[in-house]
């Protein structure tokens with residue numbers, strides 16, 4: 001077997017419990033806010049993905065994104081053309097469109113892997129949260145506050161907001177004119193491709209490979225100067241509400257987004273202060289996206305969290321360990337012929353919700369203690385012929401190295417008492 005690392009490595013047990021804890025936390029918060037989980041398909045019809053990308057991004061950016069989808073089957077087979085999902089919003093809008101007649105507000109969330117090509121296929125794990133069917137300022141503030149609450153629940157005490165507005169079509173038309181004038185003045189600074197891309201979508205970051213290319217619209221351009229009174233009032237409202245909810249924010253008129261479909265308020269969630277703030281997610285309003293994609297009007301607002309990044313920061317900050325109350329028992333037989341009793345004891349402990357690792361071998365007590373420590377167990381229960389004759393077995397506290405005899409008919413009770421003592 002080759003030893004090289006697989007493109008998509010497995011999640012190992014030492015990580016899985018942390019992912020599950022993280023998921024339990026956000027499931028809990030999202031449920032409190034009446035958000036419902038949907039499980040989106042990972043494999044999508046390629047035509048649907050291509051239409052979705054066209055709605056998300058126009059022009060060269062759309063083509064670049066389309067070229068980066070991970071396609072599963074060959075071009076030549078028309079009936080067998082699938083792509084791995086590159087993002088979730090298009091599927092969510094497709095789902096809402098099928099239920100649009102009821103005019104309800106839909107609160108959805110989903111999480112899992114999304115795929116892109118970049119030096120080979122790449123996977124990111126994201127959480128997506130979407131509120132569909134309302135364009136009210138309350139829905140916008142609800143979604144932003146939910147993101148902050150969620151991150152605080154995961155243990156981030158230093159989360160803050162970056163706010164900006166991409167305006168309405170009227171604001172954007174004025175801003176785009178100003179951007180084109182400014183770009184003309186600085187045309188020598190940009191490569192042709194970036195110049196064209198920014199002239200089409202001034203909210204993007206071009207990720208150009210030429211190190212001399214500024215990748216963003218020229219300095220000094222500020223969308224906020226071009227906002228109409230309504231768009232300005234909407235941004236002021238978000239600032240006021242978020243400040244009153246005790247959420248710290250900064251208005252950043254240079255905040256960009258990969259996708260051009262947002263309108264009105266856009267935001268990023270940032271953790272860390274000072275010189276090393278990290279953006280771990282963000283979102284905004286996308287009231288016009290469903291018209292482009294489905295010819296239906298479904299206003300929406302939502303955000304994503306980069307769960308790979310959230311996981312890594314939580315791990316570095318040791319936020320998982322504050323929840324870890326793992327406790328386990330190692331059970332072994334020191335002499336042959338006691339298998340039945342060993343399995344009965346393990347069954348009794350399992351029924352009492354106590355993690356119990358059963359040793360499959362017959363070894364002496366010292367060797368079994370070494371194995372119990374490898375399994376990170378707290379206590380070891382050892383049955384031997386002599387102890388059973390006296391109606392007892394040995395209970396060893398592995399951290400302290402102490403040993404006591406306990407009655408065979410009070411195993412669970414004795415383990416629970418020892419567990420309580422361990423916590424002190």
Ligand SMILES: [Zn+2]
Pocket residue numbers: 167168169170171227228229230231232
């Ligand atoms: Zn406007």
Ligand SMILES: [Zn+2]
Pocket residue numbers: 190191192193194195206208209210213215
């Ligand atoms: Zn460039």
